[in-house]
Amino acid sequence: MLCLLIEGGKNMSRIGKLPVTIPEKVAVTQKDNIVTVKGPKGELSQEINPAIKIEVKGNELTVSRPNDERHNRALHGLYRSLINNMVIGVSEGYKKELELVGVGYRVTNTGNVLDFALGYTHNIYLQLPPEIKVETKAERNKNPLVILESVDKQLLGQVCAKIRSFRKVEPYKGKGIRFVGEVVRRKSGKSASK
Secondary structure, eight states, rough: HHHHHHHHHSOOOOTSSEEOOOOOTTTTETTTTEEEEEETTTEEEEEEOTTTEEEEEETTTEEEEESHHHHHHHHHHHOOOHHHHHHHHHOOOEEEEEEETTTTOOEEEEETTEEOOOSSSSSSEEEEOTTTTEEEEETTTOEEEEOOOOOOOHHHHHHHHHHHHHOOOOOTTTOEEEEETTTOOOOOOOOOOO
């Protein structure tokens, strides 16, 4: 059994060996270890390790590695995922919705500058990169929303993490900034233990 497990580890990366399907309006080009993906929503580039080979046949892209060294196995799956994210980004785009849960929490935007009122003595201003489109919603009796859209999944994730860090969700009352639909594990306070 042990031999089988070790042998199994030598196989190709499960994610890395999956081909990336390229939609009709998307073009993938490679020049000097830089992969460029163009689509209806925009253009993204990613530098890749020279050891990793990328091949486009028809509407499928495959990623291969030279050998089964641990480092190359890790890069194989990584670059396949990054290229897949780029293809989805330029064809469909990514969207994240954050809600502000708490009394008096507000958010407004002027262009790409977000203005947060989160119960601190001063407002927090955040300048977003030009690649991200932002929209804020504040309806009566509903939590304020921040809707972010971008073709770059990595950049969008970093911006969401930055916004969430302004007010982390606390486990007792559930106040803070969270994704829409996110389940927060609540703790019972001192009064519940009596």
